Amino acid sequence: MDGRRLTRRGSALCHELAEGHDALPEVLELLADCIGTDLVSCATFEAGSTLFVPGAEHPLLVLHGCAPLTETMLATWDRLLPSHPYAAHLASTPTPAPRLTDVVDLPALEGSAVFELCLRPHGARYQCGLTLDRAPGRLVLLSLWRNDRDFDDPTVETLQLFARAVGAALQVGASLGALRQLSGGVPGAEVLSPRQQQVASMVALGLTNEQIARRLGLTTRTVRKHLEDAFARTGARSRTELAVRWRQEVPSRADLTASV
Template sequence: MSAAAEVGLRRILAVVDLLLDAVDEETLVPALLPLLLGAVPGDSIIWAPRAGESDRPLTLPAGLLTDDVRAAFARESATDSLVRHTTLGPGTPMRRSTLQTRSEFHALAAYTDVYRLFGAEQQLAMSFPAGYAAGVPRKVCVAISRRDSDFSDDDVAAAALLRTRLSRALNRLAPPEPGPPLVTRRESAVLTLLARGLTNQQIAHRLAISPRTVDKHLEHAYAKLRVGSRVEAANAWLTREPAALRPAR
């Protein structure tokens, strides 16, 4: 292995070590950006979480994107093939030069109003799944820019290697996807008997509770399942708990 390859491998491993030790995204990303710029060398990096439009990008150097630049990007990025690749396409690591010539890039309004302002003459961009935000699937787009030489095949390979590990780490650190509220054990028992066609009186007799208590359990269960009737509750419970169809012993 050449000396340059050894240096590149050490830089990739530094990113991997940081990801393994990470405990939350908020503290991870500021430490991660300089290491990513070491593993895939560039002059600047943009880390742009996307869950709707609520997340703001982080950059190195800091303050790379002013409000005016961000507004111009929002207006003009739809015509940028590299942006489409990362936001709507597969998001695999891609060099801008693979998608368009230098003259095609310079002809973009986004080049004049965005990229030229921070010297992004060459770019390598990728995106990856990063958990959920408020129940919405979330991804992170990463763009590394250079003023001079283009990115090499080794740079693309390094980015591809890191992409999988970045996605895995971000999914691990993300809050769990929200699910339906949990019903209690007694509410579960009531719903199971309801799904088998028993009346409230029969449920009460089977569980040795009063019909009024059955009513209360169903009231709470309806709210948790977001239903308003016995039929809706039975259908929702059978969808969630197919075992409710098993005959009672």
């Protein structure tokens, strides 16, 4: 576990989240690199029946370590999640156990449909589940999975501290976002996170997602996510429109990539 990098970079990302920027993809990448995982996710579940399960609309889901889930896989999760004993524990317990193996007999779980169809294909045998936010009818869950080994106590303690910081930052960011909406402000390039600004400036230079990914040391999937977030925050409907807005609104930062 690279605790020093997790602390240093994690603190910076929490500041971005508190400012209302979508840094979750980078948070998941950081966890995967520093902790060592096969899969990391952050999902928001809405209450349904006695268990938090996705409703008519799929929950907010950010993944690192696997391809985006297909509609078929999402439907399978919708159907089988209520049968997952650790999911039920996380949803119903105010202070849930952080490890699947703390409450679930792993050999028994491995014989279930939810494991065979949803977990095994992604190498998701051992799970560490961390609550980022909990409210009536709502649960925001950060999950880390490994295939070959469980999460030891020191790692779990570090992850619990990290999750508390991320959860607090998300709540601050949501509150500030609500205040901005009340003020009637129109989102522009100034609301972009530093990473989104870098991506926007490179789009303005005509670089492709693959070229941006190589330049910044990211995956193309992460670049696409930053680009989608930049569209949402600025109201741009295309790469061309984003590039035009960037040049018009932040001409003084047009050469931002020179320092990258």
